[in-house]
Amino acid sequence: MIDEAPEIEVSPLGGAVARNGMTVHVEIYRLVEGDESWTLEVTDHEGGSTVWEDRFATDKEAYDEFYRMLETDGIQSFLEDQPESRRH
Template sequence: MMDVGFRTQKPYKAAVNQRGIQMEREPNIVSSSASQRTIVDGVPFKVDIYKLEGGDGWTLEVVSADGTSTVWDDLFDDDQTALAVALKTIRTEGAVAFANGGSNVIPFKHSVK
């Protein structure tokens, strides 16, 4: 069997409304086989690359050891480019750029009661 570079998750059954009419199902998420775990400077990262079934581009997400998720705004034409960008960014920016959301997280103000 040829490895095509991605795997699909199990499809789910479309919802049925109260009248028994089948509603349009949401697309499946396709996970790239390029998704991986990596360790840079002793810090573990999870690199997730995925797209919607039939979608045009790949989404890149890097999850740090503390669970902080960083998702790129732009889509990638292919999963290998997304992986290369993730690894290059982790190595050049360093682990601190991803810890607790890095420097680009804007905290919500807490209301005082």
């Protein structure tokens, strides 16, 4: 028997965000069955990924956290070559 991949719900709040000539892709998703919390992941232009360890009660809360970090630390904080201590 082959295990099937879990079904994932993707938030419409995600998508490409560009600032200062750089673009990242915001992904907000959760499992359809089981855990109701949302995961926030940001992928840079080279495929590097920042995934928050914290989960969010709503997709809006996840997007608000992304936007807060974007405004506070800038889009460069999501780039792959940043030190791990900057990752969440």
